[in-house]
Amino acid sequence: MGDMTGDRREDMREAGSKAVKEKSAGSSIAVQAGILAIATIVVRIIGLLYRAPLTAIIGDEGNGYYGAAYNIYMIVLILSSNSLPAAISRQMSTKLAVGQYKNAQRAFHCALIYSLIVGAAGSFLLYFGAGVLVKHNAVPVLRVFAPTIFLFGILGAVRGYFQANQSMVQTSVSQILEQIANAAVSIGAASLLIHTASIHANQTERAVRGAMGSALGTGCGVATALVFMAIAYFRHRKGFFQRISADRGLTESYSRIMKSTILVITPFIASSFILNLTTTLDQMIYLNMLIDVKGLSEPAVTTVFGLFSNKAVVITNIPISVATAVSAAIIPNIATAYASGDIRETRRRSINASRMALIISIPCAVGLLVLARPVTMLMFPQWDTLELASVLLTLQSVTVIFLSVGTITNAILQAIGKMNMPIVSASVALIIQTAALAFFLRFTDWGIYAMVFVSVLYAAIIFALNELFLRRYLGLRFDAVRVYWKPIFSALVMGAAVFLVYRGVFFLASHFCGQYFANFIATMPSIAVAVPVYFFLLIRLGSFTQEDILGLPKGGAIVRLLKKLHWL
Numbered sequence: 001m002g003d004m005t006g007d008r009r010e011d012m013r014e015a016g017s018k019a020v021k022e023k024s025a026g027s028s029i030a031v032q033a034g035i036l037a038i039a040t041i042v043v044r045i046i047g048l049l050y051r052a053p054l055t056a057i058i059g060d061e062g063n064g065y066y067g068a069a070y071n072i073y074m075i076v077l078i079l080s081s082n083s084l085p086a087a088i089s090r091q092m093s094t095k096l097a098v099g100q101y102k103n104a105q106r107a108f109h110c111a112l113i114y115s116l117i118v119g120a121a122g123s124f125l126l127y128f129g130a131g132v133l134v135k136h137n138a139v140p141v142l143r144v145f146a147p148t149i150f151l152f153g154i155l156g157a158v159r160g161y162f163q164a165n166q167s168m169v170q171t172s173v174s175q176i177l178e179q180i181a182n183a184a185v186s187i188g189a190a191s192l193l194i195h196t197a198s199i200h201a202n203q204t205e206r207a208v209r210g211a212m213g214s215a216l217g218t219g220c221g222v223a224t225a226l227v228f229m230a231i232a233y234f235r236h237r238k239g240f241f242q243r244i245s246a247d248r249g250l251t252e253s254y255s256r257i258m259k260s261t262i263l264v265i266t267p268f269i270a271s272s273f274i275l276n277l278t279t280t281l282d283q284m285i286y287l288n289m290l291i292d293v294k295g296l297s298e299p300a301v302t303t304v305f306g307l308f309s310n311k312a313v314v315i316t317n318i319p320i321s322v323a324t325a326v327s328a329a330i331i332p333n334i335a336t337a338y339a340s341g342d343i344r345e346t347r348r349r350s351i352n353a354s355r356m357a358l359i360i361s362i363p364c365a366v367g368l369l370v371l372a373r374p375v376t377m378l379m380f381p382q383w384d385t386l387e388l389a390s391v392l393l394t395l396q397s398v399t400v401i402f403l404s405v406g407t408i409t410n411a412i413l414q415a416i417g418k419m420n421m422p423i424v425s426a427s428v429a430l431i432i433q434t435a436a437l438a439f440f441l442r443f444t445d446w447g448i449y450a451m452v453f454v455s456v457l458y459a460a461i462i463f464a465l466n467e468l469f470l471r472r473y474l475g476l477r478f479d480a481v482r483v484y485w486k487p488i489f490s491a492l493v494m495g496a497a498v499f500l501v502y503r504g505v506f507f508l509a510s511h512f513c514g515q516y517f518a519n520f521i522a523t524m525p526s527i528a529v530a531v532p533v534y535f536f537l538l539i540r541l542g543s544f545t546q547e548d549i550l551g552l553p554k555g556g557a558i559v560r561l562l563k564k565l566h567w568l
Contacts, residue, residue, distance in 0.1 A: 054214060083156075083272045089160045092108060138208075166329075271423050316396050324407055334411075358404075364400050429462045437454040487538060
C-alpha cells in the first residue's frame with residue numbers, strides 16, 4: 001500500500017511538473033509573440049508617418065527612382081539573406097532542444113559565414129551591375145543600396161540567434177531602432193543632398209539625389225540595428241558560453257553543419273521568393289494585358305493599379321504583419337517540441353498558434369470590411385479616388401484571415417522540418433492565380449477587380465493546402481466551432497457595433513467640423529468599442545478561456561480585471 005501511495009504521489013508530481021512546463025511554454029510563446037507583434041505595429045506606424053514628408057521632399061519622380069532601385073534591392077535581399085533569421089532560429093532551436101549547445105553555436109557560426117559570403121556577393125552585384133539592372137537615373141540609387149545587403153545578412157544571423165534562444169526582445173527593439181534611424185536619415189539625407197545640388201541642377205538630378213538620400217536611410221537603419229544586436233550579443237555571450245562549456249556531447253564538423261545550414265536556408269529563401277514573385281508577376285500581367293492587349297490608357301491603368309497596391313494592399317498588410325511577427329516567435333518554440341520527440345506538445349503548440357492568428361485576424365478583417373471607407377479616408381485622403389480605393393479595401397479585407405493563418409502554418413511546417421511544403425503550396429497557388437488573372441483580364445471587363453479576386457484566391461489556396469499538409473504530417477485537427485465559428489460570430493457582432501458607433505458619432509461630429517476631421521473623430525471610438533465587444537463575446541462563448549488569457553503578457557492582471565467586471 002505504501003509503495004502504491006508513493007508511486008501515485010510520484011505520478012502526480014510528474015503530471016504537475018508537465019502541466020507547469022506546458023503552461024510555461026504556452027505563456028512564453030504568447031509573450032514572445034506579443035513582443036514581436038507590438039514592435040511590428042510600431043514599425044508600421046513609423047513607416048506610414050515618415051513616407052508623407054519624404055515624398056514631399058523627393059517628389060513623385062524621386063519616388064519613382066527609389067521604387068525602381070528598391071524593387072531590385074528586395075529581390076537580391078530575398079535571394080541572399082532576408083530569410084536568415086527564421087532559418088537560423090529553426091536550425092539552432094532543434095539542436096538546443098536536445099542539449100547540443102556546441103553544435104548550435106557552430107550552426108550560428110556557419111550562418112554568419114554564409115551571410116558574409118552571400119551578402120558580399122549581393123552587394124557586389126548591386127554596385128557593379130546597377131547599370132544593367134535598372135535604368136540610367138536609378139543607377140546611383142541602387143549603388144547606395146549595395147552595402148545594405150552585406151549588413152543585413154549579418155543582422156539576420158544575429159537576430160536568428162536570439163530567436164532560437166526564444167528571446168524576441170532584442171529583435172523587437174532592433175526593428176524599432178532600425179525604422180527610427182531609417183526615417184530620420186531618409187528625410188535628413190534626402191533634404192541635404194537636394195539642397196547641396198548645384199544651382200544649375202535640373203529637376204531630375206534633384207530627384208535622383210533625393211532618392212539616394214532615401215536609400216541611404218535604409219542602410220543606416222540596418223547599420224543601427226546591427227550595432228544594437230552586436231552589443232546585445234556580447235552582453236549575453238557569458239551565459240551562452242557557460243552552456244557551451246557544459247556540453248559534453250558529440251561535436252559535428254563545420255562542413256556537415258554548413259551543409260545542413262544551406263539545406264535549411266534554401267527552402268526558406270525559395271518560399272519567400274515565390275511569395276514576392278507573385279506581386280511582380282501580377283503587376284506585369286495586369287499592365288501588359290490592359291495597356292498592350294486591350295489598348296487602355298497607361299496613366300489610367302497605372303493609377304488604378306496604384307490604388308490597389310499602394311492603398312488597399314498596404315492597409316491589409318498591417319494586420320498581416322502581426323502574423324509574420326508571431327511566426328518568427330513560434331518557429332523555435334514548435335521546433336523545440338518536435339525535436340524532443342513530443343508530438344502531442346507539438347500539436348498543442350501548433351493549434352494554439354493557429355488559434356492566436358485567427359483570434360487576431362478575423363476581427364481585423366471584419367473591422368476593415370466595416371470601416372473600409374473611414375480607414376482609407378484617414379490614411380489616404382485623396383477625395384477623387386476615395387470611393388474606388390475603399391471598395392478595393394472592402395473586397396481585399398478577407399485576405400487578412402487567409403494570409404495571416406497561411407503565414408503561421410508556413411512557420412509550423414518549417415518548424416517540423418517540412419520546409420518544402422510551403423514552397424509547394426505557394427507554387428500551386430502562384431500557377432492557379434496567374435492563369436486565372438490572365439483569363440479574367442483577357443476575356444472579361446473586370447479590370448482591377450480581377451486583381452482583387454486572384455489575390456483572395458491565392459491566399460485561400462495557400463490556407464487550404466497548408467491545412468492539408470498539417471493534417472498529413474502532424475495529424476492536426478481543429479475544433480471548427482471553437483476555432484472558426486465562434487470568433488467569426490463574435491467579430492460580426494463587433495462589426496455591427498462598430499458600424500453603429502461610427503455612424504452615430506460621425507453624424508454628430510459632421511455638424512461641427514469638416515468631413516475629414518468628423519471621420520477621424522468617429523473612427524477612434526469605433527475602434528475603441530471593437531476590442532471589448534469582441535473579446536467579451538469570445539470569452540462568454542468559451543472560445544477564449546482563462547488559461548488562454550493567463551498565457552498573455554500580464555495575463556494574471558488581465559484575469560483579475562475581468563473577474564472584477566464579471567466577465568469570467
